[in-house]
Amino acid sequence: MRNWMRRIAIPNSTLLPKPLFSFNSTTPFLISFLTPPRLFLSTPLSSQCSSHFGDGDTFAISSNHSKVLLKGMSYPELQKWVQSHGYRPGQAMMLWKRIYGNSIWAQHTDDLEGLNKDFKKMLSENAEFKVFSLKEIRTAADGTRKILFALDDGMVIETVVIPCDRGRTTLCVSSQVGCAMNCQFCFTGRMGLRRHLTAAEIVEQAVFARRLLTNEVGSITNVVFMGMGEPLHNIDNVIKAADIMVDEQGLQFSPRKVTVSTSGLVPQLRRFLHESNCSLAVSLNATTDEVRNWIMPINRKYKLDLLLQTLREELRSKHNYIVLFEYVMLEGVNDSDEDAKRLIEIVKGIPCKINLISFNPHSGSLFKPTKDERMIEFRNMLAGGGCKVFLRLSRGDDQMAACGQLGKPGTIQAPLLRVPEQFRMALGTKT
Ligand code: SF4
Known part of the structure; x- marks a missing residue:
């Protein structure tokens, strides 16, 4: 163990040994477009x-x-x-x-x-009072903490606390154990979906983090639903948990500072915008259906046009509301000049800002991060086209606490999809 990394180990005896849900080769919850997604997306999965x-x-x-x-x-x-x-x-x-x-x-x-x-x-x-127990805290070189919690059924979730110099500390919460969406650049996606988290398990991450770390990192002011899972796949529990977090007599997070992120589940996104006053982020990551169908298979059901048109229409009736687009930059895949030009065009008419995120490599992934200079060029092109755009530094990647690095897939993993022919050379693969 290197000395910049502290671990707090919690005795195994505090964990319950037998999982209620096990993941084996017959588990039906890996995303598959051979089965109708509607059935899949409504599968009730919860230990509650x-x-x-x-x-x-x-x-x-x-x-x-x-x-x-x-x-x-x-x-x-x-x-x-x-x-x-x-x-x-x-x-x-x-x-x-x-x-x-x-x-x-x-x-x-x-x-x-x-x-x-x-x-x-x-x-x-x-x-x-408590719905899970603390298993371990890992501290990365930049001060980011990854907290592992053991659930009642023996499964483990990860929550990340990201301190920031400007006196703002962000908490990244999980909404599911694993994830069904199988985004090709995401480690959590390789796990498949094990189960939804209950509202109590989501809220508890915020309470536990404040109780554990407020003295060390200062006040935790922001919450992002960008940990393990697709939050809007578990929309009932996520909306409820977000409501509890913003209660003025309770945790008192500002609704503007609680952000729920989605890969693009359009009906649920519409419902979220109607029922919640919290902020929304959309993980975009591509400017054509061809690329998005590959790196984010949910796009095969809800195409880019539909996703963006829905946002355009829904945000018209919301006052002072800005959606955050997240764009993970993958070298040779979505970082060309043409991508920048298309991105400027496709977000037109949507009040938004764009975060360009450096890809965080993990084992088994074919993608490479876009080089810093190229990210800056890309950012400048977007800014020149009138977009509000930010570069987001990777945080906690040495502890696998960064964006897209959470979870532990195990031996049975969601499949990597066939790489479209024109990207095989950039990725150095033949299939
Ligand atoms: S990026 Fe988000 S939605 Fe996609 S697989 Fe990972 S956790 Fe799921």
């Missing part, structure tokens, strides 16, 4: 169970079917649940503030100072 209360309300409960998950509830749901146990709404607010606010981030009834004794007893009998 639910419990019904009197008038039809549903609350998330823990996987051992005994306790309600506090972080899976919005505030109105928590209030209702507290009242259903005979306590006042005011006590629900006191609890909410101790879970999410005032630098308490309660993980146990012992952290609930000032709450009534009976209320605490009821909580310890009926509610769960």
Whole structure:
């Protein structure tokens, strides 16, 4: 172990050994366009169970079917649940503030100072504060932290904390274990989809990171849903988790600073823009259907034209709303002058900014990162064409904490797709 890298190992005994969902050669969740994507995209996958209360309300409960998950509830749901146990709404607010606010981030009834004794007893009998346990923290040379969490079913997710000199620290959360989208430049995509995360498991990443690292890295101000998974494939839980994160009495993230990223699931994107006031990022990465069909197979279902036209139409009715386009630069694939010119044209009429992202290599990938000088030229062309464009430095890549590097695919992996003939030379491959 090199001395710039600190590891905090958590004993294995804190982890539950048997996964509820295993990934084997018969697992049907690798993306396949031989099967209808609609069926695939609506597959319910989650370890969360639910419990019904009197008038039809549903609350998330823990996987051992005994306790309600506090972080899976919005505030109105928590209030209702507290009242259903005979306590006042005011006590629900006191609890909410101790879970999410005032630098308490309660993980146990012992952290609930000032709450009534009976209320605490009821909580310890009926509610769960934590939904996963800390497994390990890896710190990269640039200060980026990759946090590994062990879920109740034994699966592992990764969350990244990215401190920034300008007093802004960004948290990158996961929304699924693995991902079904099979983007060819992404390590997580090689895992296939294991399961969706529950709203509680998503929110807990933010609470846990604040509790663990605020003293070290300062206030965590921004959240990006750019970790493992396609957030809009798990849209119900993602919208709910984002709502909980921006609650003004709770975690108090600004909706402008909570960004949900998508590879381009058009119906879900439309729904997100209608139902959430958080920000949206679209992972674009290509300027033609031919290239995008290959590097982002979701494009075979939702073509570039449809994606961009939907954004153009939907953003017309949103005031002061800017979408972020992410563009991972792949040498010889999407970084030509023609790409720059096309990019300027295809985003016209969409209030947007563009982040040019350096590709982060990982094992098994054929792609190479575009050279820095070329990225600058590309950036200058876009800026010259009137685009608001930024170069994004790679962060945490020495710890596989950078964009597109999260996860652990294992031996059964999503397939690498056939490289179109005209790119084979640039990638140094024959197939
Ligand atoms: S880039 Fe995002 S959507 Fe694509 S495979 Fe990776 S995690 Fe999934």
